[in-house]
Amino acid sequence: MTRYLFTLLLCVQFSFSQSADHLNTILKQLKLNESQIRIELFTEKILPYDKNKSVLVIPKYASDIEEGSFVLDAYILVIDNVTGKIIYKFIEPNAWTSDALILTDITIDTGLYYLNKTTRAFGIRADYRTQSQPNPFSETNLSLYIVEKNTLKPVLHNYRVYKYGGEWDMKCDGEFEDIDSTIDIDKLQNNNFNNLIIKTKITKTENTFKNDDCDSKETIKKETTKLIFDGKQYK
Structure with a gap:
C-alpha cells in the first residue's frame, strides 16, 4: 500500500x-x-x-x-x-x-463526438452557479471544436446541457427543476456533418411541509431534439 x-x-x-x-x-x-x-x-x-x-x-x-x-x-x-x-x-x-452568475469551472470534454467519418470534435464545458440559498441556480454550457483545414474552429457554441434551479423557504416548502441533457450522434447528416441528438431528462420536485414531515413529490419528463449543422455551426 x-x-x-x-x-x-x-x-x-x-x-x-x-x-x-x-x-x-x-x-x-x-x-x-x-x-x-x-x-x-x-x-x-x-x-x-x-x-x-x-x-x-x-x-x-x-x-x-x-x-x-x-x-x-x-x-x-x-x-x-x-x-x-x-x-x-x-x-x-x-x-x-x-458576475452574479459565478463561473466556477472550465473542463475539457473528450467524449465520442464523431461528426463524420474523419472528424472528431472535443468539447469545452463551462460551469456556473449563484450563491443564493433560497434561489439556487447552476448551469453547464458546452462548446464543440474541430480541426478543419489546419484551423481550429467552433461548431457548437455555449449550448446548455445542464440547468438546476428553484425556490424554497430554506426549511422545506419549495419547487426545483433539474434539466440534464446528453448528446448522441445521429446517422443522418446535413452539410456532411452528422446531426446531434439531444436527449433531455427534466425532473421537477415539489416539497411540502405536511404532518410534521417534509413531503417530496417528483415528476420526470423526457424530451428529444436535434441540432443540425448549417455549414458553419450546429443550430
Missing part, C-alpha cells in the same frame, strides 16, 4: 509539473504573463485519440476585476506534447463572464 501511494504521488507530481511546464511554454508563445490569466480556471488534457497532442484552455482577463466580477477571453489551443508548440489556436474575446 505504501509503495502504491508513493507511486501515485510521483505520478501526480509529474503530471502537475508537466502541466506547469506546458503553461509556461505556451504563455511565452502567446506573449502573456501568468498575471493576465485566471490561473485556477486554466485546464489541460491529453487527447485520448492522439496522445501526442493536448488541449489547453487559457482563460485570459479581458478586463479588470471589479468587486469579484470579471470577463475572460478564451484561448483554446492544441499543442504538441513533446515540444509544447502551439499547433492550432482559436481565440474568442469576452467568452466568459463571471
Whole structure:
C-alpha cells in the first residue's frame, strides 16, 4: 500500500509539473504573463485519440476585476506534447463572464463526438452557479471544436446541457427543476456533418411541509431534439 501511494504521488507530481511546464511554454508563445490569466480556471488534457497532442484552455482577463466580477477571453489551443508548440489556436474575446452568475469551472470534454467519418470534435464545458440559498441556480454550457483545414474552429457554441434551479423557504416548502441533457450522434447528416441528438431528462420536485414531515413529490419528463449543422455551426 505504501509503495502504491508513493507511486501515485510521483505520478501526480509529474503530471502537475508537466502541466506547469506546458503553461509556461505556451504563455511565452502567446506573449502573456501568468498575471493576465485566471490561473485556477486554466485546464489541460491529453487527447485520448492522439496522445501526442493536448488541449489547453487559457482563460485570459479581458478586463479588470471589479468587486469579484470579471470577463475572460478564451484561448483554446492544441499543442504538441513533446515540444509544447502551439499547433492550432482559436481565440474568442469576452467568452466568459463571471458576475452574479459565478463561473466556477472550465473542463475539457473528450467524449465520442464523431461528426463524420474523419472528424472528431472535443468539447469545452463551462460551469456556473449563484450563491443564493433560497434561489439556487447552476448551469453547464458546452462548446464543440474541430480541426478543419489546419484551423481550429467552433461548431457548437455555449449550448446548455445542464440547468438546476428553484425556490424554497430554506426549511422545506419549495419547487426545483433539474434539466440534464446528453448528446448522441445521429446517422443522418446535413452539410456532411452528422446531426446531434439531444436527449433531455427534466425532473421537477415539489416539497411540502405536511404532518410534521417534509413531503417530496417528483415528476420526470423526457424530451428529444436535434441540432443540425448549417455549414458553419450546429443550430
